[in-house]
Amino acid sequence: ANIQWFPGHMAKAIRQLEENLPHVDIVFELVDARIPLASRNPEIERLIKNKPHLMILTKSDLADPTQTANWIRFFKANGLPAIAVDSKANITTKAITKITQAVLSDKLATEQTKGLKERPIRAITVGIPNVGKSTLLNRLVNKRVAQVGDTPGVTKGQQWLRSSSKLSLLDTPGILWPKFEDEETGQKLALTGAIKDQRFASDDVALFALRFFRSYYEQALVDRYKLSSADLVLSDVDLLLVITKKLGMKDDYERASDRLILDIRREKLGRYTLDRKEDDQDGQ
Numbered sequence: 001a002n003i004q005w006f007p008g009h010m011a012k013a014i015r016q017l018e019e020n021l022p023h024v025d026i027v028f029e030l031v032d033a034r035i036p037l038a039s040r041n042p043e044i045e046r047l048i049k050n051k052p053h054l055m056i057l058t059k060s061d062l063a064d065p066t067q068t069a070n071w072i073r074f075f076k077a078n079g080l081p082a083i084a085v086d087s088k089a090n091i092t093t094k095a096i097t098k099i100t101q102a103v104l105s106d107k108l109a110t111e112q113t114k115g116l117k118e119r120p121i122r123a124i125t126v127g128i129p130n131v132g133k134s135t136l137l138n139r140l141v142n143k144r145v146a147q148v149g150d151t152p153g154v155t156k157g158q159q160w161l162r163s164s165s166k167l168s169l170l171d172t173p174g175i176l177w178p179k180f181e182d183e184e185t186g187q188k189l190a191l192t193g194a195i196k197d198q199r200f201a202s203d204d205v206a207l208f209a210l211r212f213f214r215s216y217y218e219q220a221l222v223d224r225y226k227l228s229s230a231d232l233v234l235s236d237v238d239l240l241l242v243i244t245k246k247l248g249m250k251d252d253y254e255r256a257s258d259r260l261i262l263d264i265r266r267e268k269l270g271r272y273t274l275d276r277k278e279d280d281q282d283g284q
């Protein structure tokens with residue numbers, strides 16, 4: 001999905017979410033495990049008000065596992081239950097069902113003591129484009145067993161998909177706009193592929209990537225582009241030119257920038273997390 005956001009799009013996204021919220025027990029907020037802050041919608045908390053809320057860190061197979069563990073702890077410490085998933089993995093459905101039941105255990109217990117019939121938990125996935133909403137939905141409903149529920153009150157044209165006997169999902173995810181706030185957030189979104197339009201020049205994104213990988217994953221750069229120790233003391237711009245030559249692209253550093261970005265997106269430099277959370281921090 002490649003969406004240019006205009007005020008009208010935002011208003012529509014908000015309206016749809018507001019229509020759907022009363023019908024769900026819980027909101028699954030999807031963020032990319034490589035950028036758990038940059039891929040968060042800036043208004044999410046206000047939009048979903050006090051609805052029970054589970055943070056799902058998607059694409060955890062691409063992220064730095066230590067960082068992911070730190071982020072999960074951080075969110076939990078701030079009262080937000082959180083789980084990291086690889087939507088390609090089979091265990092994801094079970095894991096999400098289990099944590100969802102735990103998050104809603106009080107509410108479900110209250111319903112039982114009131115003698116209400118046991119029913120599936122109803123959830124909606126929300127998140128910015130490309131965060132993995134449809135992939136997770138497909139995983140959760142296991143493609144073939146998708147069933148139409150007859151729950152009243154769902155917005156016209158939408159359906160409940162049965163995930164397990166315990167969980168149903170609204171078939172239409174909430175698409176939220178990303179943060180447009182600052183340059184660095186934009187570069188993180190561009191580098192991970194969350195934003196694919198040309199808003200960010202690829203050489204700027206490549207220089208950001210070089211600076212970042214030099215700080216946190218230098219060896220991955222050395223291995224991938226056969227860098228020498230002399231290369232490592234160069235400025236980011238000069239290093240980009242060295243890599244351009246090593247890639248056989250003469251002085252076409254824009255083409256080399258695109259390649260570097262693609263390599264990083266395709267995990268050729270290994271797993272990485274751009275939004276850092278160190279273990280001992282619990283503030284932002």
Ligand code: G4P
Pocket residue numbers: 001058059060061062085086087088127128129130131132133134135136193
């Ligand atoms: P959306 O509905 O939120 O817009 O996202 P969607 O599910 O379409 O996922 C966007 C891309 O992210 C897809 O790649 C999808 O395969 C990938 N993806 C989703 N979840 C995971 C995950 O847990 N792990 C990994 N490794 N990838 C995941 P794509 O179709 O190839 O598009 P792209 O790579 O060109 O963006």
